[in-house]
Amino acid sequence: MHEKSITIALAGNPNSGKTTIFNNITGTRQKVGNWPGVTVEKKEGLISKYGYDLKIVDLPGTYSLTPFSIEEIIARDFVLEESPDVVIDIIDASNLERSLYLATQLREIDCRVIFALNMADVARTKGTKIDAEKLSELLDLPVVFTVGNKNEGIDTLLTKAIELAGSTAEIQQKRKVKYSKDIENAIIKLQDFIENKVKAKLAYNLRWTAIKLLENDKIVTERILLKAGDKRNDLLQEVQALRAHLMDRFNDDPEIVMTDERYGFIAGIIKKTLTSSSQNRVDISRNIDFFLTHRYLGFPVFILFIWAMFQLTFSVGAYPMEWIDRVVTLFAIGMNNLLPDSVLKELIVNGIIPGVGSVIIFLPNILILFFCIAIFEDTGYMARAAFLMDRIMHVIGLHGKSFIPMLMGFGCNVPAVVAARTLESEKDRILTILITPFMSCSAKLPIYIVLAGAFFSAKAGTVIFAVYLVGIIISVVSGRLFRTTLLKGADAPFVMELPPYRAPMISSLLIHMWDRGKIFLKKIGGVILVGSIVIWVLSAFPANIRYSLDYASEIVRVEALYEAEITAAGKSERDVIEKKKDMAIAKLIMARRAEKTEKSFMGKIGKSIAPLFAPLGIDWRGSVALLTGVVAKEIVVSSMGILYAVEKEPDALQSALVKSNMTPLSAFSMMLFVLLYLPCIATMGTIWRETGAFKWMLFSILYSTSLAWIVCFCVYQGGKIIGIN
């Protein structure tokens, strides 16, 4: 244990390279992206260095501390409430002017700030030079040059930060933004009023509080009024009077005037510290964008990328899938031979291995998909995707950024719902979260593959594509519906940076991919393991079933019958009869297993809910499988495997399905139901957490499930009427 611990917060604009620096300092896993606002979680890292315990907190990337978005609120509240010892403001050197806006706001809060001028090498190639000494002098804070992706300057940055944390020097007033005379007067008046009249003990710096009150900052105003007690109304009146006076004077809202004046202050600093030569400006990003957001080429290229992503996911993923399949099979055989006969063996061999095995097989697909999404994010292409898609998303009443969570929904809904955090308006966020589950997640794909493969063979790909398309259409229609009813109002302004393209760092891509793949693996280890055990128990018990036929003696009888035939037959025919015998016995064993499942707890549950599913063309086995899918969609296939009493999915399951009374129409209906009905437990939990309201989760469950029922009813019954099977 070290003597001293220091908390260091990392602040900065999105795309300033903040996350890369965080990774360099802490070495921990964290998402790195180029898409504005990818760092939505508060991430921490603990390290010991230079005899100190350093707690590094990565704040969300923001352009300002005006609390418009969740990120800004999180970042500001951390600085205000947790008072970190030092705030490192990471500044993209090629974007100094805009970056300084956040910096001036940090300075006003009255915390100790140190500047990391990041990617100065890039800035230099763009023809900008920054006088760091002058900058340091003008703002009265240490300035360090860093190159995040080359790990340069990080040690100096940390040493300076520790030094600053230990210093006791007061922050000089003159280094802060000075507003015009009228505003400064109003600030002083309000400061006086708070100090002398209200006399409340404030948690925040007085000047800053006064500024925020004048800016009509809702959050701060509320907090201060709470503290003001019986002086509440007096304070409110004073603030309103001052605001009215300023409004009169400037003919504009005070907060807008103050924003302008902060930029005025910044302009002064820029003039003294920045020299830029417009020569040899090579802007590779613009050249790339010439093609990628081109009037005619933009969309084809975008569709090509998405197509390539799915192609890569499923065709390249097929190879490791086969290896995993082999390993799982070998493992099952090994366990079967190794373990003594017992209930435990039954559980492991028939419950856990097939259950978990049929899910883990999709790990390659999921990792490849997340790797591709990470490439889109880290290169900066995601922002271009939003740029291209905004017009279309706008039709649903959504922001182009909503496209990204929705796209991620094709991988897994859990990170997709989380990704909706980057949307600034709460209505947009909830709307996106509600329609994201209709983007068919990768866990549903195995179900489609099995069903479509069994009933549509050659056209399986087209049918699966149609299911995905239905999901997209439903989400668009639902989006419009919600926007005009539940979540009325205009969508947030589309103000989005298009960051320069960057070559992705392979390590960051892998971290990215792994972070999300981990969620999938955790699901296998947790819910899916539990789910397969529960399903096995429900289908294996009660153990003593009264069979409709005494299978054991029937097998003996059939065996004897064929034996007699064999001895009677000539040598040449023996093999054929032998095969017939084996088939007959296998048939009996399967029939017994199917009857066992039918009479198990699971079968009983399934049969009791089956009437609900009958109009959709889904039998009791399908009902049970869908029920188990609530735990996780991946389970649906494995429970169908158990219910149809087949050894190994998916081939055996497919032939069992064809032999059952399912038709292509009912298979299609079941696929649609899988597409639309309630999301898995993990997603439901995430929806609850991200919307912050139980009611939205409940709404999502009810809406999607009733919609699934209605759509499948129409498709199945309609299909029957027009004579499709």
Next chain:
Amino acid sequence: MLLSEMKAGQSGIISAMGGTGVLQRRIREMGFLKGTRVYVEKYAPLKDPLELIVKGYHISLRVEEAAQITVDDVKQDFL
């Protein structure tokens, strides 16, 4: 002239801004200030949103948002 009426390849100086408080403030924070030169890089393939260069970086706005910004001194520019 409104920013939304400018063509790709033109630049102009912001002279006035309208719109609601939140939008006004948000775009100001991103560097759209009176007297700042904005360059229209391009329109998205579906003519909305548009890509602008302001204070040396690229940003996109919707046409309806750009329609809140009035510009002067519009000219063909090479940036």
